[in-house]
Amino acid sequence: MQTIAAVARSPHADFSIEPIDLEAPRAGEVLVRIVGVGLCHTDLIARDQFIPIPLPAVLGHEGAGIVEAVGDGVTKVKPGDRVVIGFASCGACPRCAEHLPSYCREFPQRNYAGTRTDGSTAIRVAGTPASGHFFAQSSFAGHAVAEERNVVKIEADDVPLELLGPLGCGFQTGAGGVMRSLACPSGSSIAIFGGGPVGLAAVMGAVVQGCATIILVEPFAARRALGLSLGATHVVDPADGDVGAAIRAILPDGTEYAFETSGREAVIETALASLASHGLLGLVGVPPRPDSSLSINIASLITYGHRIHGIIEGDSDLDGFIPELVELFRAGRFPIDRLIETFPLDRINEAVAAQIRGECVKAVLVP
Incomplete structure (x- = not known):
């Protein structure tokens, strides 16, 4: 399918808004239509090559949206489910077994490499394979392919989903x-x-x-x-x-x-x-x-x-902690809406500048 994305092409340079081609979800993967994605310092240091993800790349790792399709074997969510997308982990190492997936022994390669663990990528820019799968999502886009393990179903339907993406990283940290x-x-x-x-x-x-x-x-x-x-x-x-x-x-x-x-x-x-x-x-x-x-x-x-x-990631176990934060938000005890200013995705560079200048605390991009 074709969707739109903010593409990082050069360090310390503006993102460019471009069409990208996105593969259908493979086994164990989920296609999510993004309704809001937080802008995080980690995205910028990846663009600027502190995290050496190959460029061009589609970044973004605080996504929230609606599941549109699932790959073979996915049982955790189904099309139509509201989800927050967090970080990736293997689910099999000692730290994952202790419900500490942010200390997964495979954390760097699963979140920073720019590819799936087999070296492939679901993203093509101008017909050429490009880095994606940033934190197993790359959600600076209209759609993202995530892994079943790092999507969290949001049961409450009375919260604005576009505000919840930062729960996947910055706010939960x-x-x-x-x-x-x-x-x-x-x-x-x-x-x-x-x-x-x-x-x-x-x-x-x-x-x-x-x-x-x-x-x-x-x-x-x-x-x-x-x-x-x-x-x-x-x-x-x-x-x-x-x-x-x-x-x-x-x-x-x-x-x-x-x-x-x-x-x-x-x-x-x-x-x-x-x-x-x-x-x-x-x-x-x-x-x-x-x-x-x-x-x-x-x-x-x-x-x-x-x-x-x-x-790392506030010792979150995703499926346990993100719903806890959602309930605190619903109860008025974790008022994240007071920190957020929304920007259209195509104004990402304005959002970056506003956040750096301190004019907003947390920018959330809405495709």
Whole structure:
């Protein structure tokens, strides 16, 4: 079939809107008509070759839509079902068996390679095979071919489906990082570094968990204000000076938990230094360079029992956690609609610019 897509042809260049040819779903695959897809930083670093997916490529990995067709053997969904599309995993390795599919031993090749695991691709651009299957979906398009395992059926029909795509990555990373990976208990304290979509989802997750002190560190004033309205108890502007001192002015012993979303070494070091004794730091931010490294005082780490936890996708198990977030949204406890601005897919480059400038928190593209 032919559909439309935003195609990444060169690093650091605009996406181009082009027709593409898409294969019918094979055994174990699902064809989804996309009704909304989130724009994520990970899509941009793939375009820019931090993730070296061959170009041209169709990216997009926060899709939501309607199932139009299924391949042989698919029983999880049927045509007409509403779905959110998440990340791919093998379903057979030890981590998948522990319901931790984001740590699947095959995660990189199943999500970043630009092909199916057999090396084939369902996408042709101008008659030539092109990279797709990004997070087993490539949903910057009118339609996407996903795997049965990474689609999640949405039973509720009273929620706007186009808003739910970011639950497949960014929002579940932020919320899951606090609710699952760190598992912050009620009454605890947390400092969240970065008020983008992941950081603000973490703020909402901390509220759900009942954290008593929720500190948001964020340079954009509008996002600090939004964080306060979503439940942050304190905000810190890094431009005002020493962030660590500001946090310890609020919590003299330091924070029990810290959650870092920027990937910047200096911010990570500040977050680590802000921890209380036996505090836990969760890292989700993609570093600015593949060879980024940290300078850590090992003696201090041991003396204070500080812990560091790398987090992928908020430890989500997709079929369990995404429906949980949908129910929290329906109950008004996870108001993702307050973070989202929609753009037509053919305005993707405007959406990228608006998100980078901080004019919107989360852009969702509507084909």
